[in-house]
Amino acid sequence: MMRLYATRTSRPRSRNKFGKRTVAAFLMAAIIWPVLTFAALAADRVALLIGNGNFDTPALSLANPINDVIDLETALSALGFQVSVLRDGTRSQMLTKLAQFSADAKGAEVAMFFFAGHGVQYTGENYLIGREFSVANTRTLLSSSVTLTEIRKALERARPKTGLIFVDACRDAPFDIAEIEQTGLARTSGGAGLMFVYSTDPGNVAFDGSGRNSVFTSALLDHIDTPNLDVRLLIGRVRQQVVMKTAGKQVPWVEEALLSELALSKAGAASGLNDPVVADMQRWQVVVRDGSFEAVQGYLAAYPNGTYADIAQSILSYGDGSAAKPASQTSLEIVGDNPDTAVAALKMLGFVPTKMSKETLGKAELGAAFERYQSTASATGDVSFETMIDDATRLSMMLASTTAQRMRTDLVALNGVERTLIIAEDALSDFETIAAGNDDYLAELTQARRDVAAIKDARDTVLGRLDGSRDYYRSLLDQSVLFVPEDATLALLNLSGGTRGALNVNQRAMADTGQFLKHVHSSRISEVGSMSWLTDFLPKQKE
Structure with a gap:
C-alpha cells in the first residue's frame, strides 16, 4: 500500500487530480457517509427498553425481565430500530433514559417504549418500580418508581408518527402495601397516534413464564418480525397466543388511537x-x-x-x-x-x-x-x-x-x-x-x-x-x-x-x-379494550 501510494504521488502534479488532503477527505467521507446515512435512517425508529429484574431487596427479583429486554433489543435492532436499554434501573436512571428517549423520538416514524418488571396501581396511577424499592409503603413506592403518565408525556412531547408503549408488568408482586387494594395495573389512555399494550387486562396479574421470557414477551418476539403485518394485527396475534398459552387466564389489553397503519417488518412478502x-x-x-x-x-x-x-x-x-x-x-x-x-x-x-x-x-x-x-x-x-x-x-x-x-x-x-x-x-x-x-x-x-x-x-x-x-x-x-x-x-x-x-x-x-x-x-x-371473549x-x- 505504501509503494502504491508513493508511485501515484510521484507522477507530475498536473496529472494528479487529488492531493493528499483531498484523498484523505474523500476516504473519510466514504467511511462517514454510510454511518451518517444509517444513523439518519435508524433515528426514524427508536426504542427504549427497561428491564428491572434484580432488586436491592432480593425477594423482589424476577427471572425474566433482563432476558426480555436483551432478546427484544436483538429483534428490534434487526428491524432498524435505534435501541437504548436500561437494566435494573432506579427511578433517577429511568427518568434520565426517558428524557433522552423523548429527544431521540422527535419526529420519528415510530417510537417504542417497553418495560418489564414489577408494576402496581395506586389512586388510578400506574407505577413501574425501580431497583431501589425496598420498604413496602406508598412513600417509597412513589419515590422509587416511574409513572405511566410520565412515559406518556415523554412520547407526547416527542410527537412521533406512531408511539407504542408496552408494559409487561402487573406480575403478582411479593410485597403488600396497605393502601393498595387492587392488583394489576389501571387503565390508561393517551392521545392520537399512541398505542398502549399491557401484558394483561386491568386488575389482573401476568405470568412470568417457565422459560427464558415471560409469556407475553415470548409471544411478542414470535410475531414482531412478521413481514408487512400491521401493528394492530401483530398485537392481535400476541394476545391470541398469550390467551392460548395461559388457557385464558391472561388476556393482554390494548388502548389505541393510531392514525395510520404501521408494519414493524417491511421486508418480504405478506x-x-x-x-x-x-x-x-x-x-x-x-x-x-x-x-x-x-x-x-x-x-x-x-x-x-x-x-x-x-x-x-x-x-x-x-x-x-x-x-x-x-x-x-x-x-x-x-x-x-x-x-x-x-x-x-x-x-x-x-x-x-x-x-x-x-x-x-x-x-x-x-x-x-x-x-x-x-x-x-x-x-x-x-x-x-x-x-x-x-x-x-x-x-x-x-x-x-x-x-x-x-x-x-x-x-x-x-x-x-x-x-x-x-x-x-x-x-x-x-x-x-x-x-x-x-x-x-x-x-x-x-x-x-x-x-x-x-x-x-x-x-x-x-x-x-x-x-x-x-x-x-x-x-x-x-x-x-x-x-x-x-x-x-x-x-x-x-x-x-x-x-x-x-x-x-x-x-x-x-x-x-x-x-x-x-x-x-x-x-x-x-x-373498551377487553377481548376476554x-x-x-x-x-x-x-x-
Missing part, C-alpha cells in the same frame, strides 16, 4: 395472501367497509359458495332500495329519537355506508335510509323501528355464528400446527448437529429444512385467517352493542313469515349464536 379462505375473508371485509348492495352482489359473483354467501343472499333479500316510499314525518321522528341505534342497525343491514356516522349522515339522510329499509322489508306491513332492530340483530347473529365457526376451526388448526412445528424444529436442530460438516447428509438436511419451512408457511396461513375472523368478530361486537336488545334471544333465528333472513341453523351454530349474545352483553358492561374459542384441553 403471508397467507394466496390462501382462498383468506382471500374470501378479505373480500368480505371490502363489502363491510363499502356497505352497499353492489358490493354484496360483487362478493357473491366472486364467491358464490364463500364463507358469507348465505348471509350475502339474506342481505340482498331486502332489495336494492330503489323504490323508496315517500318521506314519513313519523319515521324521521323515530330515527331522530334513537340516532346511534338507528345508524348502527342500518349499517348492519347495508342501508348506511359503514364509514358514515350520525353526524356526517344527518337526520334527513338517516330518515331516508330508514324509509329505504321500510320499502324493502316484509310484505306483512310490519315495518316498525323494532322490526328493523330485529332484522339487524338477526343478521349480526348469523354473521357472528359463521365467523365463530371459522375462528374455532382455525384455533384448533393453529394448536396442532404449532405442536407439529415444535417437534419438527427440535428434530431439525438435532439433525443439523449430527450432520454438521458431513456432506453425505446434505440432501436430507436440505429436505428437512424445507419441511420445517412448509410447516411455518401453514402456520402463517392459519394466522392470516385468524387475523381476519378475530378482528371481524370484534367489529361485530363493537357495532352490535349499539342496537342488539338486552333481551334478544335465539328465537330470532327461527322467525318465519314476518321478516326475511331466517335460516335453518345447526346445533353448533345455535351455541355460537348464544355465545355471541353473551359476548355482546359483557362487552356492553365492560371497558377470545377464551371461549380455545380448543378443549384433553384430560
Whole structure:
C-alpha cells in the first residue's frame, strides 16, 4: 500500500487530480457517509427498553425481565430500530433514559417504549418500580418508581408518527402495601397516534413464564418480525397466543388511537395472501367497509359458495332500495329519537355506508335510509323501528355464528400446527448437529429444512385467517352493542313469515349464536379494550 501510494504521488502534479488532503477527505467521507446515512435512517425508529429484574431487596427479583429486554433489543435492532436499554434501573436512571428517549423520538416514524418488571396501581396511577424499592409503603413506592403518565408525556412531547408503549408488568408482586387494594395495573389512555399494550387486562396479574421470557414477551418476539403485518394485527396475534398459552387466564389489553397503519417488518412478502379462505375473508371485509348492495352482489359473483354467501343472499333479500316510499314525518321522528341505534342497525343491514356516522349522515339522510329499509322489508306491513332492530340483530347473529365457526376451526388448526412445528424444529436442530460438516447428509438436511419451512408457511396461513375472523368478530361486537336488545334471544333465528333472513341453523351454530349474545352483553358492561371473549374459542384441553 505504501509503494502504491508513493508511485501515484510521484507522477507530475498536473496529472494528479487529488492531493493528499483531498484523498484523505474523500476516504473519510466514504467511511462517514454510510454511518451518517444509517444513523439518519435508524433515528426514524427508536426504542427504549427497561428491564428491572434484580432488586436491592432480593425477594423482589424476577427471572425474566433482563432476558426480555436483551432478546427484544436483538429483534428490534434487526428491524432498524435505534435501541437504548436500561437494566435494573432506579427511578433517577429511568427518568434520565426517558428524557433522552423523548429527544431521540422527535419526529420519528415510530417510537417504542417497553418495560418489564414489577408494576402496581395506586389512586388510578400506574407505577413501574425501580431497583431501589425496598420498604413496602406508598412513600417509597412513589419515590422509587416511574409513572405511566410520565412515559406518556415523554412520547407526547416527542410527537412521533406512531408511539407504542408496552408494559409487561402487573406480575403478582411479593410485597403488600396497605393502601393498595387492587392488583394489576389501571387503565390508561393517551392521545392520537399512541398505542398502549399491557401484558394483561386491568386488575389482573401476568405470568412470568417457565422459560427464558415471560409469556407475553415470548409471544411478542414470535410475531414482531412478521413481514408487512400491521401493528394492530401483530398485537392481535400476541394476545391470541398469550390467551392460548395461559388457557385464558391472561388476556393482554390494548388502548389505541393510531392514525395510520404501521408494519414493524417491511421486508418480504405478506403471508397467507394466496390462501382462498383468506382471500374470501378479505373480500368480505371490502363489502363491510363499502356497505352497499353492489358490493354484496360483487362478493357473491366472486364467491358464490364463500364463507358469507348465505348471509350475502339474506342481505340482498331486502332489495336494492330503489323504490323508496315517500318521506314519513313519523319515521324521521323515530330515527331522530334513537340516532346511534338507528345508524348502527342500518349499517348492519347495508342501508348506511359503514364509514358514515350520525353526524356526517344527518337526520334527513338517516330518515331516508330508514324509509329505504321500510320499502324493502316484509310484505306483512310490519315495518316498525323494532322490526328493523330485529332484522339487524338477526343478521349480526348469523354473521357472528359463521365467523365463530371459522375462528374455532382455525384455533384448533393453529394448536396442532404449532405442536407439529415444535417437534419438527427440535428434530431439525438435532439433525443439523449430527450432520454438521458431513456432506453425505446434505440432501436430507436440505429436505428437512424445507419441511420445517412448509410447516411455518401453514402456520402463517392459519394466522392470516385468524387475523381476519378475530378482528371481524370484534367489529361485530363493537357495532352490535349499539342496537342488539338486552333481551334478544335465539328465537330470532327461527322467525318465519314476518321478516326475511331466517335460516335453518345447526346445533353448533345455535351455541355460537348464544355465545355471541353473551359476548355482546359483557362487552356492553365492560371497558373498551377487553377481548376476554377470545377464551371461549380455545380448543378443549384433553384430560
